[in-house]
Amino acid sequence: MDIRKxxxxxxxxxxxxxxxxxxxxxxxxxxxxxxxxxxxxxPAPGLSYPAAPAPSPAxxxxxxxxxxxxxxxAAEPEMAGHAVTSPMVGTFFAASSPGSRxxxxxxxxxxxxxxxxxxxxxxxxxxxxxDCTGVVTAILVENGQPVEYGQPLFTVDLEA
Amino acid sequence: xxxxxxxxxxxxxxxxxxxxxLARELDxxxxxxxxxxxxxxxxxxxxxxxxxxxxxxxAPMEVLDRDVVLSGLGGESRRALxxxxxxxxxxxxxxxxxxxxxxxxxxxxxxxxxxxxxAGRGRGGRSFHSAPGGNVLLSLLWPVALPPAxxxxxxxxxxxxxxxxxxxxxxxxxxxxxxxxxxxxxRKVSGILLEIGQDRPGGGVLVAGVGINVSLDQxxxxxxxxxxxxxxxxxxxxxxxxxxxxxxxxxxVHAIRLYMERGFDPFxxxxxxxxxxxxxxxxxEGAPRELLGTGRGVDERGALLIEEQGRVTxxxxxxxxxxxxx
Numbered sequence: 001m002d003i004r005k006x007x008x009x010x011x012x013x014x015x016x017x018x019x020x021x022x023x024x025x026x027x028x029x030x031x032x033x034x035x036x037x038x039x040x041x042x043p044a045p046g047l048s049y050p051a052a053p054a055p056s057p058a059x060x061x062x063x064x065x066x067x068x069x070x071x072x073x074a075a076e077p078e079m080a081g082h083a084v085t086s087p088m089v090g091t092f093f094a095a096s097s098p099g100s101r102x103x104x105x106x107x108x109x110x111x112x113x114x115x116x117x118x119x120x121x122x123x124x125x126x127x128x129x130x131d132c133t134g135v136v137t138a139i140l141v142e143n144g145q146p147v148e149y150g151q152p153l154f155t156v157d158l159e160a
Numbered sequence: 161x162x163x164x165x166x167x168x169x170x171x172x173x174x175x176x177x178x179x180x181x182l183a184r185e186l187d188x189x190x191x192x193x194x195x196x197x198x199x200x201x202x203x204x205x206x207x208x209x210x211x212x213x214x215x216x217x218x219a220p221m222e223v224l225d226r227d228v229v230l231s232g233l234g235g236e237s238r239r240a241l242x243x244x245x246x247x248x249x250x251x252x253x254x255x256x257x258x259x260x261x262x263x264x265x266x267x268x269x270x271x272x273x274x275x276x277x278x279a280g281r282g283r284g285g286r287s288f289h290s291a292p293g294g295n296v297l298l299s300l301l302w303p304v305a306l307p308p309a310x311x312x313x314x315x316x317x318x319x320x321x322x323x324x325x326x327x328x329x330x331x332x333x334x335x336x337x338x339x340x341x342x343x344x345x346x347r348k349v350s351g352i353l354l355e356i357g358q359d360r361p362g363g364g365v366l367v368a369g370v371g372i373n374v375s376l377d378q379x380x381x382x383x384x385x386x387x388x389x390x391x392x393x394x395x396x397x398x399x400x401x402x403x404x405x406x407x408x409x410x411x412x413v414h415a416i417r418l419y420m421e422r423g424f425d426p427f428x429x430x431x432x433x434x435x436x437x438x439x440x441x442x443x444x445e446g447a448p449r450e451l452l453g454t455g456r457g458v459d460e461r462g463a464l465l466i467e468e469q470g471r472v473t474x475x476x477x478x479x480x481x482x483x484x485x486x
C-alpha cells in the first residue's frame with residue numbers, strides 16, 4: 001500500500017474520535033490503532049472503513065458501484081469516483097424530517113453547494129453540502145445510522 | 161408595502177378599531193384589511209368582530225418592541241452584531257438566516273426575532289410549537305472558523321446562556337437536560353437548535369436558534385408531546401418578551417464569543433450546577449445501542465457522561481430520558 005496513503009490514514013485517525021482504523025485493499029491490509037483514552041466514546045457498529053477513507057477529493061477514475069468493491073492497485077490506489085465524507089461524528093439524516101423526501105437519491109445529479117444530508121450531534125445539525133458536481137452513484141449509510149469522522153457517506157461520479 | 165406586523169401592533173395595543181380607519185392608517189382597502197384579519201385569525205390570534213363592525217384583539221398583547229430589545233444589549237453585542245431584525249412571521253428563524261448566509265460571501269453576525277414561526281423545528285425534524293405572542297423566537301447567525309466537530313460543546317454552552325437569562329428574570333429551579341433543553345422543575349421551557357451550513361475551507365456559518373415558552377395557550381400546549389411549562393406559569397406573571405429577547409441576544413453573543421476563544425471549558429462548571437441528569441437513572445435511545453445507566457455530568461467537550469456497570473461512556477448523540485425510580 002502506498003506510504004502516502006498510510007500517512008493520510010494516521011492523520012485521519014489523529015483528527016477523529018476513532019481509536020482504530022483497518023483498511024483492506026485486495027490482498028493487503030493495514031490496521032492503525034492508538035492507545036485507549038480514559039473515557040470511551042460510544043462505539044459505532046463498524047470502525048473499519050470501506051477502502052475510501054480519505055476525506056480529500058479522490059482522483060478521477062473509472063466508476064465502480066461502491067468504494068468497498070473498488071479493486072485496489074497497489075501502485076496507484078484508485079477510489080470509486082469521489083467520496084463525500086462526514087465532517088463530524090454523529091447521526092446521519094437523509095432528509096430534513098422523517099416524513100420528507102431525502103435530499104438526494106442514487107442517480108441524481110448534484111452541484112457544488114447542494115445539501116446532501118444532515119449529520120446531527122448534540123442537537124447541532126450540520127448540513128453536508130456537495131463539494132463537487134456529478135451524479136450520486138451510492139449512498140453508503142442508512143438514515144439514522146451513527147457515522148464517524150471522515151466516514152464516506154456518498155460516492156459521486158464526477159464525469160457523469 | 162403592507163406590513164402585517166403593523167396591523168398586529170395596532171390590534172395588540174388593545175381597544176376596538178373601525179375597519180375604515182385601520183385600512184386608511186395602513187394604506188390598504190377595506191376588503192384587503194378583511195383578508196389580512198382572516199390571516200391573523202388563521203395564525204391563531206383571536207380577533208373579534210363586534211356588532212358595530214369594529215374589530216379588536218380579545219386581550220391586549222405585548223408586541224416585540226425594537227427599542228426595548230436593543231436596550232438589553234451591552235457594548236460587546238452592539239459591536240458584534242451587524243443587524244437585529246424583528247419579523248412578524250417566518251417559517252423558521254434558523255432557516256431564514258441560513259438562507260441569507262447562502263447568498264452572502266462573507267456573512268456577518270446578526271440576530272433575528274419573529275412573532276410567529278409557522279414551521280419551527282427541532283432535532284430529527286421534530287416541530288417546535290409556538291403561538292403568536294406566546295414565545296421568544298430568536299436566531300443568531302455567526303460566521304465560524306472552527307470545524308463542525310469542534311463546535312459540539314457550543315450546544316450545551318448556549319443552554320447555559322438561556323438558563324442564566326431565565327434566572328435573571330427571577331425563575332427558580334432552572335435545570336439543563338443534555339444536550340441543551342432548558343427545564344423549570346423538570347418541565348421543558350425552552351428548546352435550542354444549532355445548525356451549521358456552508359462548510360467551506362475558509363469556515364462556515366453557525367445559526368443558533370432558541371425558543372422560549374413565555375405564555376402558551378391551551379391549543380398550542382396540547383400539541384407538545386412532553387412535560388412543558390412557560391414563564392407565565394413559573395413566575396405567576398407574564399414577563400416582558402422584548403426584555404427577555406434583549407437579554408438573550410446579549411448572553412448568547414457573549415457565550416458564542418467565549419466559546420470560540422476557550423471552548424466548552426468555561427461553561428463546564430455552570431453547566432454542572434444546573435445539570436438535571438446528574439445522578440439520575442437514564443435511558444438513552446438512538447445511540448448505536450440502548451444504554452441504561454446513571455448520569456455523571458458532562459466532559460470537557462460537553463459530551464454526556466453516563467455510567468453503566470462501572471464503565472463511563474461519553475455520548476454525543478441519542479435521546480436521553482430519565483427512568484422512573486424503582
